[in-house]
Amino acid sequence: MKSPAAFLTLAFTAGLACAIEPPLPEKIEFNRDVRPILSDKCFKCHGFDKNHREGKRRIDTREGALADNEGVRAIVPGKLEESDVHERIHSTDKDEQMPPPKSGKKLSDRQRAILDKWIEQGAEYQPHWAYIVPVKPAVPEAGGQHPIDALVRARLATLGLKPSPEADKVTLLRRLAFDLTGLPPTPAEIDAFVADQTPEAYEKEVERLLASPAFGERMAISWLDVVRYADTIGYHSDTPRNVWPYRDYVIRAFNESKPFDQFTIEQLAGDLLPDATQEQKVASGFNRLNLTTEEGGAQAKDYEARTVTDRVRAIGTVWLAQTTGCCQCHDHKFDPITTRDFYRLGAFFADLTESAIGKREEGMLVISKEQEAQLQKLDTALAAARKKVDAITPPLDAAQQQWENDVETYGLKLLELQPDSKANAADKKAAEQAQAALKKALKDRKPADKDALKNYFRGKATAVFRGEIDGFAVAQRERDDFYNPLPKTLVSIHSATPRVVRILPRGNWQDESGEVVTPGVPAFLSQPDVGDRALTRLDLARWIVARDNSLTARVFVNRLWKLYFGTGLSKVLDDLGA
Numbered sequence: 144m145k146s147p148a149a150f151l152t153l154a155f156t157a158g159l160a161c162a163i164e165p166p167l168p169e170k171i172e173f174n175r176d177v178r179p180i181l182s183d184k185c186f187k188c189h190g191f192d193k194n195h196r197e198g199k200r201r202i203d204t205r206e207g208a209l210a211d212n213e214g215v216r217a218i219v220p221g222k223l224e225e226s227d228v229h230e231r232i233h234s235t236d237k238d239e240q241m242p243p244p245k246s247g248k249k250l251s252d253r254q255r256a257i258l259d260k261w262i263e264q265g266a267e268y269q270p271h272w273a274y275i276v277p278v279k280p281a282v283p284e285a286g287g288q289h290p291i292d293a294l295v296r297a298r299l300a301t302l303g304l305k306p307s308p309e310a311d312k313v314t315l316l317r318r319l320a321f322d323l324t325g326l327p328p329t330p331a332e333i334d335a336f337v338a339d340q341t342p343e344a345y346e347k348e349v350e351r352l353l354a355s356p357a358f359g360e361r362m363a364i365s366w367l368d369v370v371r372y373a374d375t376i377g378y379h380s381d382t383p384r385n386v387w388p389y390r391d392y393v394i395r396a397f398n399e400s401k402p403f404d405q406f407t408i409e410q411l412a413g414d415l416l417p418d419a420t421q422e423q424k425v426a427s428g429f430n431r432l433n434l435t436t437e438e439g440g441a442q443a444k445d446y447e448a449r450t451v452t453d454r455v456r457a458i459g460t461v462w463l464a465q466t467t468g469c470c471q472c473h474d475h476k477f478d479p480i481t482t483r484d485f486y487r488l489g490a491f492f493a494d495l496t497e498s499a500i501g502k503r504e505e506g507m508l509v510i511s512k513e514q515e516a517q518l519q520k521l522d523t524a525l526a527a528a529r530k531k532v533d534a535i536t537p538p539l540d541a542a543q544q545q546w547e548n549d550v551e552t553y554g555l556k557l558l559e560l561q562p563d564s565k566a567n568a569a570d571k572k573a574a575e576q577a578q579a580a581l582k583k584a585l586k587d588r589k590p591a592d593k594d595a596l597k598n599y600f601r602g603k604a605t606a607v608f609r610g611e612i613d614g615f616a617v618a619q620r621e622r623d624d625f626y627n628p629l630p631k632t633l634v635s636i637h638s639a640t641p642r643v644v645r646i647l648p649r650g651n652w653q654d655e656s657g658e659v660v661t662p663g664v665p666a667f668l669s670q671p672d673v674g675d676r677a678l679t680r681l682d683l684a685r686w687i688v689a690r691d692n693s694l695t696a697r698v699f700v701n702r703l704w705k706l707y708f709g710t711g712l713s714k715v716l717d718d719l720g721a
Contacts, residue, residue: 164253165302171261174272180258182477184248185241189217192476202228205268220266223259232258271478273464273719274668276693312337319348322707324357325364359398365706366393369461369717370410370429371453376503377434379441385506388632389428403699404688407462411684414635425509427635430454430492430680436500443499448652450499451489451644458488462687464698464719465665472650478720479667486646487663491683493641506631514629521622528615635680668692694719 168176181202182190188197189207200217201207208218208228219225231241232255242248250258261267269275285293299305310318316336320328328336336348352358367390375381396406408416411430413423433453436446452471459467469475470485510518646657662678664670664686671678671686687695697719705711713719 165304167253167256167260168301171257171264173261173267173269174275176257177261178269178271180250180254184250184254186477187246190477191479195476205266208266208268218262218266221263223262226262229259229262271720273697273713274693276669276691277696315345316348319345320352323349323352323361324355325361326357356394356398359394359396362397363390363394365702366397369702371432371457373432376436378436379438382437382502384435384503384633385631386428386432386633388425388509388630389432392422392425392428407688407695408681408684411687412635412679412681414637415679415681421507421509424507424634425632428633430495430635431497431503431633432457435503437502438500441500442652445652446499447642448647448650451486451492452650454492455485455488458683458687460717462698463694464701464713464717465694466718466720471647475720480665480720482646483658483660484663484665486644486657486660488665488683490641490644490660491662491678491680493644493662494638494680496636496638503633506633509630509632518622518626518629521618521625525615525618525622528611528618531611532615668694 171177186203188195189201190196190203191201200210200212202217209216209220215227216225217227223229228241231239232250234240237244242250280294282290283293283297288296296306309315313333316328316333320326320332332348336344339347341347372386372390374387375383395401406426409423409426411427413419413425413427416423433450435450452468455471456468459465465478465480466475467480467485467488470480470482472482474481508515508518643659645655645659648654648657662680662683664678664683669686669689669691671682671689673682686692697713698716701711701713701719702716705716
């Protein structure tokens, strides 16, 4: 495999020298040349959305474009003059002209020429380029260049363009350092690079910067942005939550050049991997980065629906670059994604154990083997101290109960005493008053006596068993002082009983009349082969990085291209659709 340094030289050698209008391609390709024009100028009124389609005519499909519409055909392959599209795009009549002037859209002369030449060549359609599995192209004679340089130069030649001249060494190193680390080179690093006249000087700088810890931090910034990372919950109080170990996982992954398929699988389903490691579980914290709330009046069903939406949008953005969020309420108006596809993607995450609303849990400990051993030692000591204190309680309780029994028995005996029959009236009256007073005292004071007695015996326990009680308090404090600062993070926790996921009509979380759906990927893309069993998050993760998935590789490379060259191969990073 070629060195990353060779690939990155392209960033500084492939600038465009001028902006002359390129000649028309010899062979017009629908995806490259025609679809961008139709998508921008025509599909709003003549595309997927049947509710906004004008004149019942659609040109987003070949069948629609060639259909006879009251004797008029939008396109007649190979016959320009018989094609209504040709007539309309060249018309100066405001009532006939396409796009209509009121739309604010306008075709350039070059765009009209492309459409005409395409019709003349047979008006061949292609599936959307993003949904075609990429095939490695034949690489032109490289002449010592990296194959990517050779491909870019060949493409520039077809456009009548040449690369910009190479920049001076100071500029090159500044660009390289900012691109790879986000930091400027030091004066000493610049001096050393300028002084190094060997052919490998630039490549050595690339390797040096790639080895810097700052490289992983630089790369992590863009990844954390797209996965909606935040250290707080987002809604209402926006209180903190434990997720920063996930951030550090991402930084390490880039610094250690973790394979992208492994990087993806661990984030979506690290907890489901056989014998999952601590790192893989930390990675699964991706699934817990959604917005949550602790607001008292929040409705659980509402936030369950928001969570589904949040996760489907995240998958659509991060790995598929599809605007899946459009399908929460209706089928997509421009791409072949349906509402059913949306909720089936959401069903992959119905196995996660979590509350819809309320405070998040502390999370899983993220500790070293040494810390784990120390914590186990402290837990053992605390359990032993607790056992000693617990052993004190039964005899104290027995003594307390005996005292209460004695008081009650003694009191009843006093009440049973009768004055001597020979006693005078005054003595009898005094005895009766004494009995009444004792009865009242027992009735009114017995509960207070019990509480006082409890405190007495606990006080006695403190005096007699001071060593045991103090030992327990010390063991608890030592354990807490060690445990509380330990890193913790929210991770995915699998439940064997997933929540029910329904299609919500118009996205209304209060309407539970929709179809119950099971996990599944969009129907227009390749499908996972798992036989008859139900799909899991691990299946989703493996499907996303499967070789026959047409989207993931394009999406990530497009983000890298934007990061290093300023503009993606597809300018809209999170939407490779029409």
